Amino acid sequence: MPLINKKTFLEFLKCPVKGWMELNNPPKKVISLADKYRMEEGKEIGERARQLFPEGVLLEEKNSFIAEDITKCMFRDQSFNTIYEAAFIDSNFVTRADIIEETKEGLKVYEVKSSKSNTKQIKELIKDIAYTVMVIKSAGYNVNEASLILLSDKYRKGLSEQSLFELYDVFNEAHRFIDEFFSEKEKAVEILGSLEKPEPKFIYECRNCDYFKECFDMDRDKTIFVLHNKHHSQVKRLIEQERYLLKDIDVDELEKDVHRRIYRSLKENKLIVDDKRGLWEKLNNLEYPIGYLDFETVSTALPLYDDLGPYEKLPFQYSLHIKKSPDSPLKHLDYLFFDPSVDESKRLAETLAGDVEGIKTLIAYHDSFEKSVIKNIIERNGYDEQLKSVLTEMIDKFVDLEMLVKEHIYHPDFHGSFSIKKVLPALIPDFSYEGMKIKNGDDACYVFAKMARGDYSELEMEKIRKDLLEYCKLDTLAMVKIHEKLLELCSIF
Template structure:
């Protein structure tokens, strides 16, 4: 008998088709570098959370039926007990709680999450916990408290594990959802255990779903799902009116927002759309040379890598800088990567960066608020070095944003509704791209570095990994150079 897990139910709760596929057609999961690290990090956080309950007993059995039998036996035999990973099976449903404490006739249920306390995901975690409590109560147990255990923003490297966590009582929030979830269990069981896949309901929630074609015979490309920041209500309203592909839409359906109109026209005409060419030309001509094209890579982890950092506080460990001194000059390149990731070398990075930037009069970055904030972070971290701190602040005020230059003036159908540099580059500049790179996104780059800092690679691997990291970051700034060049050529036509 294949039980319905929490993940299956929550997928069903979001979309019955996704829940059915999760249970009946599971695919082999091949995690990316970042996903693999985050899974291991989550397991580590779960283990550390057990330090809050030193008398706890771990239910180690992986088989849910055996684990459930052991759980019920211990709970039935003892007046008070704390269990880690206890299993509860009610009908077709199974749940393994992170921590359950029995005191007398009632249970306290705890869900451990590796996110920061107060994060925007808290409502999703309450939903997770509500499922667990619903399954437990369906067996006749009385749950007294339902709590989330989340990561404290006050923790610093070297603190004991107990200081890593905040316990947040969400009993009232869970109680408000239990009845709804319990009412859904029976119909969910009928659908998820059926041999027939259920019908889907097209809506905003389908915008990034890999099953769009299977459910509806539709493709995301050139559809209303590519309209940036349209939102759920407006998207669903257009679908209810029978619209899906952009070419079907009447122009007035999108109002007078220039960005939406550019996306609409690009899809309708099948070519690049260019608005306000004079305004773009003026912007480009106002840039003072030398121009520096700057990109940072930052690392962040639950357990901080270095002294003074909070959980998930990002620290820059690498940058790439291309410099063009005049419009037609040869491109220069500078780069920096921590030499010894086991040490915090951000001061050396800041000093080297200031030296490399000293001649630049304009800085360009893609989504420049990120680079601007990193410079401000470095300035604050090294405020005891007044000259360095002031220089970093002054450079933070020199940015232009290549993303906004594109977003405010042009649209190409191949952007797919996104203005990320990895979508813009292949659409605008042929023959230059990220293909063939071992590291091809910032998320993976971040966790490659964290793994290096934690000593998770063999010494023989380090040299190649460093080359891969430098090559990836260099590609980001070269992409800005190419996009800037494309915009200059386009505006001069």
């Protein structure tokens, strides 16, 4: 059988089927623009973390068995005390340690992560290093320290390289997981090494699994997982009762209007519009001129501009469609950093303040994002009081188009989501993001990041600028179309 690596083992602990599939029949994954950037950035973070241990030597061999032999030789050679990417094999299990230091007391194991030091995912990160330590110990080595190297929440671009990282000793926390991992090793080898895929079990973690269809041969939209944002405890209770399908529950059991609407829409296989009068009143109360606003933000592990921290969001673009009255023609305005190598957020804010002058209502899709962007702009920059006042007033003008949809409408083609990427083609079939070079905010973010880093030629930059402007423009035009559709749906009540 193939060697079991960290990803496979940890997936196995969550779901034996997923672990088996990852080892024996891994899916062919399409790498997006965002995925590619994150991989490149993760590699750079690893390389920069090595500078904390400048005496180290990189083990570049890819073959795990050969790399393990080289690791043993390097440990026998007293001139190598620190190794990057050392390889360890214990029977069926393999690991590569980001950084290893050999001391008289034993090995110090360091795992480099692209996460911030205040991450809420610390438990999962500790599990990662716990697996690495388990394999190293099982291979016959003594480990006396285990630390995570994380991005410092206090770091800002322009500070020293040393201040980019924070080290966290997680030796004791890791050993709590190691004891559990040791007890599962034999079972993992038996199941993962079998020629037959294990019998799937319907669990809460199945809700977003790529193998759902293959495991259960059922449409996810016909299961309880389609109930948008239903609390995990309620879903788990239904699973414990072996009531996996919507048909297994009664509509009266559903407490929230949105869940009852989803249930009815899927059962009747049609668009449901509830409380048309209420929807009409909400729409009729919107004051014109109306602006439809969407930001694109960049958020990278390694900050692009001075005084910016890891993963701090910075708006680099916006699109604004304006309707002065219900029957007036659409006007479109936008902004995209002219020189991505320079932080133009102040210029963006000043341009936006002028563009929204006179607008009474601002419509956004999931408006908490747009509000947070504006608040961050205000907090981050030392603007004059007049500009701050304009930006602050904008926050109170927002209406969330997503909530209007969620509170009144459901279409089977939403597939349990109220994302604009699902809602738009379901309500307006001839209008979608298909064929776009940039199709989502994630790709827009990382394409811009590569522009800021100077990774493109001038000719490529010109083409990408057009793609970014076209994508963001479609986001706000989509809001206009959805708004018009809502007016149409509630015109008769």
